[in-house]
Amino acid sequence: MNLPVSRLDAPAIPRRHVSYAERNARYWQRNLAVCVFGSFTTLVSLSMLLPFLPLYVEQLGVSSPAAVVQWSGVAFGATFLGTAVTAPLWGRLADRYGRKPMLVRAAVGMAVVMSLIGIAHSVIDLVVLRLAAGLIGGYASASIVMIGTQAPRERAGWALGVLSTGALAGNLIGPLVGGFLPGWVGIRGTFFVGGAMIAVAAAATLLIVREDFDRAVDARSRRAAQASPRVSVNRAVIPVLLVTAMMVLLANMSIEPIITVYIGQLGVPHEHLARIAGIVMAASAFGSMLTAPRLGALADKVGGWNVIVGCLIATALVMVPQAFVTHWWQLAALRAVMGMTVAGLLPSIAKLVRQSVDESQSGTTLGYLQSAQFSGQVVGPLIGGQIGAHVGLQPVFFVTGALLVVSAALSFWVRSRHPQAARVDS
Structure with missing residues (x-):
């Protein structure tokens, strides 16, 4: 008589046949929560300068009204340009070395750069640092890569929608925060507050986010x-x-x-x-x-x-x-x-x-x-x-x-x- 094989007696599936999403099925919900928080925090910090950006440009020595508008536009767009250039590179490195290291890299890099903006000496410094924030940052982009690859296929749309809500909320709240925070801590102090906020997101990412990444297994999958x-x-x-x-x-x-x-x-x-x-x-x-x-x-x-x-x-x-x-x-x-x-x-x-x-x-x-x-x-x-x-x-x-x-x-x-x-x- 053939008896049914219990789950305990069933042969284990070789690790080389277990997909990345399956290996991380138990982590994706906690990771989603941290990524929503981190996306919200980083985008608040990046967008809160909108109300006072022209004022900061003036503080950095630009006096002509037309030049203030021009430099404000360049400084604001520099971050988007930097992210557009490096996002494919960070995505490729995420495939090779894991998604979590890319999240930590983005959060730490943005925390440092945001704080450095607060000690800029010229408008050129401001533009270069905003560009650097895009080149080495991109926490929200790295979050999409992680959640998009970890969430179950049947819930990927919902998970990415929730993640998008965190980013949208950051873009919405950021200018509101930037409207009153300089009155409390000054324009330069606002950037230090922003850097501290991103540092909290970096700590949460480092301590809470979990990832089961096997470079050898995923390399074989990539070749196939x-x-x-x-x-x-x-x-x-x-x-x-x-x-x-x-x-x-x-x-x-x-x-x-x-x-x-x-x-x-x-x-x-x-x-x-x-x-x-x-x-x-x-x-x-x-x-x-x-x-x-x-x-x-x-x-x-x-x-x-x-x-x-x-x-x-x-x-x-x-x-x-x-x-x-x-x-x-x-x-x-x-x-x-x-x-x-x-x-x-x-x-x-x-x-x-x-x-x-x-x-x-x-x-x-x-x-x-x-x-x-x-x-x-x-x-x-x-x-x-x-x-x-x-x-x-x-x-x-x-x-x-x-x-x-x-x-x-x-x-x-x-x-x-x-x-x-x-x-x-x-």
Whole structure:
């Protein structure tokens, strides 16, 4: 008589056949909690300088109003540029040496650089240090690589949506903190507070985050993946996802350079422009916070491609009426709705990127995804500013809306043309 084999008597699965996600299945939820906290903390620290950045530029010796605006823009954009350049490198190193070391590296590096900004002696120092923060930082990017590769396939969209909420909350709260903190500790002291906040995130990452990384096992998996036939399929799918991610950030950021001017044309008094512009800018992030986890979970149920195409079309439809508003609160309401539709895009794209490649290459590919997103944050304000200056403010909304529709059509075409792209989403 054949007796059933108990679990205790069952042969152990050789470690070389256990995937990275399976080895870390017991850690991903605690790691998610730390990554949400760390993403929130680092982005608060990076964005809280927005309200007083021109004032700090003046303190560093720049007197001309035009030069203050120019240097403030360069200093702010330098961090995005640095992250766009190095994100693929850090993703590749995450595949080779583990995800946790990349998180620790980002947090420690950003804590040091943020503190050094507080002792800058010239505007050149400020720009260089902001660039360094992007080159060696990127905690939120490293978090996406870790959670995207550790979360179970059926919950990856939800997990990435929750992680996105932490980053959005940091971008929302940061300028609010930067509005009152300099009055307590001074502008330079604010950077030391920011560095201390990131140091707390670094300590939490070092002490709480867990990772089971086996370089030998994952190296074998990486060599096998390079010979896999699915690589040729994804050569068409992955670029479309990267372009779509860039378009999302481009559309969201294209209005930033002209939003204060646009609100001024709506009849808002000059003395209230800064406050109203801040509310309108925050509306998009607030809307995204409300729906990011829900749309991420929806992507787990109905598929990432469906959410991507639907959200792109919905965002384009919400973009157009913004050109015809007559009151600032109408613009704020539409930006909030746009934030709600945009929120489903990045978690769904990251989920599909993760599922379209072997896990041994996921860090590298997700690094390219982060690079595409930050490229959109750099290019979006440039395009919006140029169109607003030479054509008009309303056309900015039409152009970005059209780009979103083109991205939706491209995503639908790729999904229809490559059945494999739909299968990895099931």
